[in-house]
Amino acid sequence: MKRYSVFAIAREALRYHTGWERAWRSPEPKKEYDAIIVGAGGHGLATAYYLGKNHGIRNVAIIEKGWLGGGNTGRNTTIIRSNYLQDSSAAIYEKARSLYETMSQDLNYNVMFSPRGVMMLAQTHHEVRGYLRTAHANKLQGVETEFITPQRVKELCPILNIDGPRYPVLGALWQARGGTGRHDAVAWGYARACSDMGMDIIQQCEVKGVRSEGGVVKGVETTKGFIGCKKLGIVVAGHSGQVADMAGFRLPVEAVALQALVSEPIKPCMDIVVMANTVHGYMSQSDKGEMVIGGGTDGFNNYTQRGSFHHIEETLRALIETFPIISRLKMLRQWGGIVDMTGDRSPIISKTPLGNCFINCGWGTGGFKAIPGSGWAMADLMAKGEPGPLAAEFDMWRFKEGRFIDESVAAGVAH
Amino acid sequence: MLLIECPYCGVKAEETELSPGYEAHLKRFGPGSTDEEFEAYMFARKNPKGVHFERWRHSYGCGKWFLAARCTATLEVFGTYPAQVGEPPADIIEKIKARRPDWKGYK
Numbered sequence: 037m038k039r040y041s042v043f044a045i046a047r048e049a050l051r052y053h054t055g056w057e058r059a060w061r062s063p064e065p066k067k068e069y070d071a072i073i074v075g076a077g078g079h080g081l082a083t084a085y086y087l088g089k090n091h092g093i094r095n096v097a098i099i100e101k102g103w104l105g106g107g108n109t110g111r112n113t114t115i116i117r118s119n120y121l122q123d124s125s126a127a128i129y130e131k132a133r134s135l136y137e138t139m140s141q142d143l144n145y146n147v148m149f150s151p152r153g154v155m156m157l158a159q160t161h162h163e164v165r166g167y168l169r170t171a172h173a174n175k176l177q178g179v180e181t182e183f184i185t186p187q188r189v190k191e192l193c194p195i196l197n198i199d200g201p202r203y204p205v206l207g208a209l210w211q212a213r214g215g216t217g218r219h220d221a222v223a224w225g226y227a228r229a230c231s232d233m234g235m236d237i238i239q240q241c242e243v244k245g246v247r248s249e250g251g252v253v254k255g256v257e258t259t260k261g262f263i264g265c266k267k268l269g270i271v272v273a274g275h276s277g278q279v280a281d282m283a284g285f286r287l288p289v290e291a292v293a294l295q296a297l298v299s300e301p302i303k304p305c306m307d308i309v310v311m312a313n314t315v316h317g318y319m320s321q322s323d324k325g326e327m328v329i330g331g332g333t334d335g336f337n338n339y340t341q342r343g344s345f346h347h348i349e350e351t352l353r354a355l356i357e358t359f360p361i362i363s364r365l366k367m368l369r370q371w372g373g374i375v376d377m378t379g380d381r382s383p384i385i386s387k388t389p390l391g392n393c394f395i396n397c398g399w400g401t402g403g404f405k406a407i408p409g410s411g412w413a414m415a416d417l418m419a420k421g422e423p424g425p426l427a428a429e430f431d432m433w434r435f436k437e438g439r440f441i442d443e444s445v446a447a448g449v450a451h
Numbered sequence: 452m453l454l455i456e457c458p459y460c461g462v463k464a465e466e467t468e469l470s471p472g473y474e475a476h477l478k479r480f481g482p483g484s485t486d487e488e489f490e491a492y493m494f495a496r497k498n499p500k501g502v503h504f505e506r507w508r509h510s511y512g513c514g515k516w517f518l519a520a521r522c523t524a525t526l527e528v529f530g531t532y533p534a535q536v537g538e539p540p541a542d543i544i545e546k547i548k549a550r551r552p553d554w555k556g557y558k
Binding site: 275277278286287288289290291334335336337338339340344345346378379435436437 | 452453466467470471473474486487489490491493494495496497498499500503505521523524525526
């Protein structure tokens, strides 16, 4: 792989950009691999990357039904933060956030990580208490956050209306090191690095079944035939239930649609991410000038990648109250992604009832920010067969044993 | 936008008039059940891509809970029925089979 650098750009500029090579290969599948990852989204590609980089397992295939990064990795609002209440959540999201800081250098691919700061508004007294508690918890966890005053909120984001009639801003949880990243580039950067390590990324190849013998996984049946493997990692977000069904077990997961939208581009007007969880909307401004907007999930099982119109209306209603200047803004595009929600709104990184088969799912509405940490923990689990410290609490049996990592209570909303 | 007919009051209600309630026909387990039974009741879900039986409440109408058969891959609603049944009624099953000949059936 030729490295990307300022010299490469200069060299190519002199020869009409004829020398750029493909970022990753598209090979036909081999008969067998040491490990197969189902799902070439951010989490799947990150898993493969850290399998190679941290554990030296490079005879790996990443199998993708559509195209890589074409699911939720390309459908989120690109927010990166780690201000979680529960210790095990804070640990894995903070690991992810810190890996984002050096990801561009690590992958030699510009993922445009922008630590512009993430602000979560407290608009009720209940929320003030909740975020104060989170700020204290974050101090103990070594995650840098602080609870700030409404005046500081206004300084950091002048377009924000802190004196709203319904929900005045009473303070905010501020994580200066949070921010945004370029979501596609994260998938592309990992894919390029995986391909460079000799891994096979097989797109347009749908898994149709999981073959096992004596309770141990042997490979997957796909639209390109049977592919054998010693270890299998299922990292398919919204379709986790389907692939788990093929592998013969059921998950505590339901698939629902989460929508996002962007406005027409306008001049720079906000340089941070703002989340307003009481009224339920969040917004940041992309480098192109579009306001990137997200809200809540629909309440019913859905695989259609499109959601209910009234949720868009509710999200925009909330944000117009919070940011009056956007009231005349036209919305350009709207889309939906299928998110896998668990009972406690925390992910599953776990061994499964099937031997040598591992699953990473349940990231729900908060998967993008976790990609590197999730891949790191999943690779550790797949390589060693036992979870490391990051994944230990996130096993799928916690629901049976009542060991919830209850972020649904901590966040109260989608996160 | 989903349009679902309430089987009690006969109103063809638009989605904002209704509240979704997730999987229907769950068998309840309580004290004395095993951990596996309780987990299955509380958390394990069929979550199918296709025919799904689910609970809805006509919250801004008659206020009653009812059940619906709906396709999660296309959002097609096959039919609705009152909630006082242990499994989907035969006429709903027939309607689904007519629309989805390769459907494996209720299990």
